[in-house]
Amino acid sequence: MRFVFRDGEGQWRNGWKALGAVLLTVVLGGGGLLLHGLLPTALRKAVPAPFVLFLAALLASFVCLRLERRSLASIGLSPGRRWGRDLGLGALGGIVLVVTVAGLVGGAGGFHLEWAEAASASVLVKAAWMMLGVALFEETLFHGYAFQRAIRGLGVRWAQVLLSVLFCLAHPFSSEMEASTKAVAMLSTFLAGWMLGLCYLRTGQIALPVGVHLGWNWMLGCLGFGVSGNDxxxxxxxxxxxRPEWFTGGRYGLEGSIGAVVVLGLAIVLLTRWKGFSPPETASHGAPEIGAEGRPETAAGSAA
Incomplete structure (x- = not known):
């Protein structure tokens, strides 16, 4: 039985470490949301729920890393000039991706855009703030500690498969969606998870995937499309x-369109070929150095 939980060196297996971090995030996040609901309305609006969940994921990561005598920098959470640069580049990349999808679907006759008279800059600023919280939480949860321990236990490829599947399943898919649309939406969400994982693998920092995630969600909202089914x-x-719903995404948003599958697939090909930024500050803390083919170059391949 001991072999199930610990490896030959007596250390907890990476799979249990990852699971422990996720469960701790769930517990802390649940408690945080309960406390968040007791705050005054003005404060709740200033600090949306996604930021509470991000703090829960951050604290869970901190606790797990302290048990390993490591820092948050070892999982790519080291704010600084480079972090800000990667965040900005990622946000721009996410915006470009959405505009490309919209151009493909709209150019093929899927939809046209009409100016929304009730739109205001303040609404979009608030949306950007909200989406920042969503991106920070989801990337810390799906491509932070748990993802990186999965890499050590399973290797990059299978860690990517596992976390991309979980990323997909964590998104809501309405039972009212047509089966074909739901299939396309699930495929594009899986590909998005894979792409965001590559963004971490190519930089050793969570900043780039956070930026891409933020830019993608925010631009969808700017154009008036649903964001993962949310108006x-x-x-x-x-x-x-x-046009068929699976072609445009319908109410679910462009993430449910075949155009998103094409663009995300192309982005994955480009990221796979890209050698990325060198992450010297994270390598010294034990983060796996990723080779050109997306495989760890360290020997940190202990059993899951």
Missing amino acids: SKGFWTPVFHD
């Missing part, structure tokens, strides 16, 4: 033409 108010309102 949004932007500068425009999409008017869909007589």
Whole structure:
């Protein structure tokens, strides 16, 4: 039985470490949301729920890393000039990806955009703040401690598969969606998870995937599309033409369109070929150095 939980050196297996971090995040996040609900309305609006969940994931990561005598920098959480640069580049990349998807689907006759008279800059600023919290939470949860321990236990490829599947399953897919649309939406969400994992692997920092995630979600909202099925108010309102729902994404948003599958697939190919930024400050803390083919170059491949 001891072999199930610990490796030959008596250390906890990486799979249990990852699971422990996720469970601790769930417990802390649940408690945090309960306390968040007791705050005054003005304070709740200033600090949206996603930031509470991010703090829960951050604290869970901190606790797990302290048990290993490591720092948050070892999982790519080291704020600084480079972190800010990667965050900005990622946000720009996410915006470009959404605009490309919209261009493909709209250019093929899937929809046209109409100006939303009720739109305001303040709404979009608030949306950006909200989406920052969402991106910080989801990337810390899915591509932080748990992902990196999965890499050590399973290797990069299988860690990518596992966390991309979990990333997909964590997103809501309405039972009212057509089966074909749901299949396309799930595939594109899986590909998005894989792409975001590559963003970490190529930089050794969570900043780039946070930025891409932020830019993607925010731009969807700006264009008036649903964000993973959630309605949004932007500068425009999409008017869909007589095309299959799986082609445009419908109410679910562009993430449910075949255009998203094509663009995300291309992004994955480009990221796979990209050698990335050198992460010397994280390598010294034990983060796996990733080779050109996406495989760890260290010997940190202990059993899961």
